[in-house]
Structures are given as C-alpha cells and as structure tokens.
Amino acid sequence: MEEHMNLLTTVLERYGADPEALVEILRDLSQETGYVSQELLVAVADRLQLPRSHVHSVASFYSMISVEPRGRHTVQMCQDAPCHVAGGREVWQALEETLGIHFGETTPDGEWTLQVTSCLGLCSVGPVITIDGEVFGNMTHAKVQELLGRYRGCCCGGSQGGAA
C-alpha cells in the first residue's frame, strides 16, 4: 500500500493536485498499479480535496480506469463492427475457450483477465486484441492459441513483435 501511496505522489507531481486532472490521475494510477483500490480512491479524494463520491463516480465511468483487481495479464479485444465483420466472433470464442473464462472475468489463478475494449483505431488490421497493452492485429482462432501459449510459456510475460 505504501508503494501505491508513493506512486500517487509521483502521479500528482505529474499533473499537480488539480481537480481538473482527476481523470488523467486515475487513469495513470490504474495503468500503473493494475487497478485503483478503495484506499487509493480515498487518498486521491483527500489529496485533491474532492468528495469521495465524486472520485468514485469518475473512476467507475471510464473504461480505462479499473476499480477491481485484474489478473497478471490483461487481454482486451475490440468487439466493434469492423473487427466483427473481419472474423471477430471466432477470435472472441477462441479467447474464451483458451482461457476458460468469459469476458469481464479473471481466471481463478489470477493470471488472466479478459476484457472488451472500445475501437483502437487499428481497424484495417482487424480483428485486433491487446495483451498488456501490446497490440496484435489480423487475429484468427489459431493465432490466439499460439499467442497465449507464448505468454504462458514465459514467466516474464512480454514477447517481441506482434503477429501479422
């Protein structure tokens, strides 16, 4: 928790203790810690001198800010029309089958979280998924399995280069 408070100090230095920067502050916290815990939300409210209800309402509004714990790896998939018509449904099914969870869930071992993302603006290489923020385009059922296998086989997670 102390680690998180130090991070909060760093983020506040980045934007200043400016209530107008609340969205950016919460987004950075969420990205850097995985999610914004209740304690952290309270701390943000105190430091910015904002009502706790206001901070929570903002945190729960935006999709890039998570108020619930996530797995070690987060897989996100775009479900919008351009990715859908390019074969998104098969990729969607492959992700759910391979990880054994539905979208919005985290695996019991805390390794994987599966989420929906809004359009990433990479529609010409759809269907698109991201793993821990790294983008992979032109996905297929087979590529999903290969890609997740690569992350599973390696303790450090990240790998070089996206699937074409």
Added chain:
Amino acid sequence: MIRAHVMVSGDPLSLTRGAEAIKLALEAELAFHGLEDEVHVSYIGQTGRRDVLPFVIVYPEGTLYGPLRVEDVPFLVEEHLYKGRVAETLLAPPDVLSGVIARLPRREGILYGQQRVVLRRAGIIDPKSIEEYIAYDGYFGLAKALAELTPAQVLQTVKDSGLQGRGGAGFPTGMKWQFVANQAADTRYIVCNADESEPGTFKDRLILEGDPHAVLEGMALAGYAVGAHEGWIYIRGEYTLAKERLEHAIKQAEALGMLGDNIMESGFSFHIHIHAGAGAYVCGEETALLESLEGKRGIPRIRPPYPTVSGYHGMPTVVNNVETLANVPAIIREGVTWYRALGTEKSPGTKVYTMLGDVNITGLIEVPMGITLREVIEIYGGGMKDGKAFKCAQTGGAAGSIIAPALLDTPMDFATMQQNGAALGSGALLVCGADKCIVDLAYVLMRFFATESCGKCVPCRIGTLRMMECLERLRQGRALPGDLEDLERTAHQVIQTSFCGLGQGAPVSILTALRHFREEFEAHAAGTCSTGVCPMAGPVETVAAQHDYISFMR
C-alpha cells in the same frame, strides 16, 4: 551533404513489429560504412502500404522495401546505399492496385485522383521535425495571418471557404467561430476534439501521428480569429503515440516561437495543452468532452447554451475536430478560390476516409468531397474482396447509416447524403459483401451503443438495451410476435427523445438497414438467416448474460 533519405514506417503496428530495431540497425550499418553524414534516417507516420509493414522507403528514388526484418538491414544498406544498386530480393511486392487500374499514373507517390490537403505531408515529412514541417509550407498560414490579416479577415476567409466540420455533423466552421467571436467575454477557448472513438474511424490518429503541427497551426489560427489565447487538445487515452508526437510538437513550436507568448513577434499569444481521456465514447460529444476536460464524468450538458456561448469553464469555446483544424492552415495560405475549386459547391474541400471491410485494400484515403462510393471502392479499394457482390456500406462508424447499392453512384458530400436520408458522418466506410448478414451487423452496432450509453437519460439507456435484446432475438431465430414493429417504434422514440447525439445517432443504422433490407429482417423474424451468419436457434446467450456484460462495461 545528405544524398539520401531513408524513411522507416513508424506507425504503432510497425513499432510492434520491430520498426525501432530496424531503425537502430540502419543507423549502425550506415555508421559502419561511414555513411552517417550522407544518409538521413527517420520515421514516417502515416503509411500507405499497410500490407508490407514494417517497411523502409529510400528517397530520392522512392524505392519501397518491406516487410523487413532486422536481419535484412545489412544487405539493404550495402546494396542500395553503399553500392547504389536496388536490393531486389527485399523489394516490396507490387501494390495490389496495379492489376486493377494499371492505366492510372502515379503522381509524387500519391494515388491518382487523391487530392491531399490534410494528408499532404503525412508520410512525406518526419512528424517529429518542425523544420521539415516548415520546409513544406508549415506555419506559413499562421505567419501570413499574423503579418497581413486582421482576425476578422481570417474569420471571413474560413467562412467564405465553406469549410464544414469534419467530425460528422458538417456544421459550418466559420459560423461556429463567428458565434464565439461575437460573445462579449474576456476569455475564450479553442478545443480540439481528438476523442476519435467512432468504430472504424482512425483518420484523426493518422493526421496527428503524421503531421501534428498542422493541427497546432490550425488551432493557433482559430485562436487568432476568435480572440482566444488558450487551447486544449482532448485526445483519446488509447492514442499514446499521437499524444507523444503532439507533446513533442508543442515543445518544438514553443522553442521556435511558433506557439506560446508573442508568436513571431506579433504580440499574439497562444498556448496549447493536452488532456488525454480514459475511454468513453460519449466524450466525443462536445459537451460531454468539456465535462471530462474539467475532470468530471463525461456526461453531456443541456444545450442551449451551446459551447460557443458557454463552454470550457463557462466561457465561449470553439470545439473543432482534428481534420477540420488541419484544413485551416492551407485555406489561409492558399486562399478561398483554391479551396473552393476542390470538392462540390455545397461541400468544398476534401474528405479523409478510412476504408474497411470487404475491399482489397483497406486504409486511409483523402479524396475530394462528392466522389461516389463506387469510385472509392473500385479505384482506391481495389475492388471488392474475392469478387464478392456489394451488399451495403456503413458510413461514419456506428452512428452512421447503411448505404444500399442504390446509392453507390450518389456523390458523397454532407448535403447530398442528407437529401438521400443518409449521413456522411466521420469518414469511416465499412464495406460489406453479400456474405454479411444485416441483422448480425445491426446487432453488433446496437450492442456498442448499449455499452457506451452514459446512462444520463432514459431513452438512450433503456432504449438501446431494448433494441439490442430485440436484435439478439432476431439473430437467434427466437423473435417474439411484433418484435420488428417494436424495434422500429423504439428506434424512432430514441431518436426523438434522447438527450444528446449519442442516443439520437444510435438507431440511425437500424432504421436505414430496415429501409433497405426489410425482407432480411422479416426472414429472421420467421426463423431464417440466408447468409448463415446468425446463430439461429443456437445456444441461448441469455439476456441476463448480456446485462451482466453491459453492467460490467459500465
């Protein structure tokens, strides 16, 4: 003495495929051959050939190599840059287009018929270099305005040019500026709407990544015209590369006196700040954007008052789309007559489209307003993929309309599209072949709105959900009696009673789809999907599960 320029594709996809390693390897190899002072290496942003990423273009010849691996770099440098021969084995395969329209000549590496105003520099200059921007007439429009024109003259020029907002609605830009200039206020603001969330639209990202200074210059000109000294760029949280490029560009422009205090010694000051969002489609709506900019939930405000009267901090505010602002420097520089020669009488200028779906070539094009959909598909899209028959296209992302084959030869501009009961929207063109199911497409679109509705007003919050459920039943062959009529009635009600543009736009695709493809909906209601796309009588994806999904997304 620089004798060659080597451009490495630096878009996000190329970067994930190792473009950075390629650039580093190029620099190392050039140093090895002692060529580092003769050959300049840089990234380019917008890339025309997405099929060969990551690629390298060697100028002045314009030779295209790709897709490249790091291992290829030593051979490329030795052959082309050291020995002066084309490295044949690494050449990119010829453009897929060449087989289709071989007779159309290329001009300066740009497809024939494309008229580039907004994307003129994208892919040609290094977006991280203000010097290259200036070398291509950059900041010339601003210099001209500050030295020769009064704010009123700049405003009049934009009005006379007939420039319309490129975010989707097509509102006259000059008129919007005039409203703000007319307000008696000490402080006015310019806000650039870079919250490009319409699915299938990524033109603004490529403009920002490929030519960030053009947007900054457009904002400064807007500021000069209406008497604003501060501007904000509200950019999507997902667009990290574009944000970095903008931050870098602002620093460079301030260092050279093109932005900041006393620009070019003219006495005019203009500061630009960046605010990145955190993922919410509704924030593209201008009043929701302003709420978010002030650090709140992105919930739309009641209008009137419009932002032109009471916007950021309650002050008169111009909110313009990225592409709109990127048009402004060229208009000021080249003049009204030049600009009005492009496009159509009622909608002058060009439009940037993102071309997607069942066409041979997907990607970004900039063409004059008024070009037909058929021309876009056949000339720039390289025809339909696998020779499929054209079924429909969707313009303008999720909130756009479904275009039936009957409209293939209708000029695409704001006015003509509207006469035909369609909307041009933000510039996404999702082309669907005969194998796509219209009900399935409508369902996916409505699911998007049910997910993204901010929840402020009942018609949108509940209406989108009811329509999605109805489409889900149709798609599963479980339609209830009267579902189709319910769908249509709800769609009209949501349009009439929703608080903001999100709800008012949500049913447009359904209604246009119903108008053109009613028999397909009726067939679904009777239990058949002729394309075989829909999981008719498939596993029950229960309505409850969909509710869980949506409440999760909220």
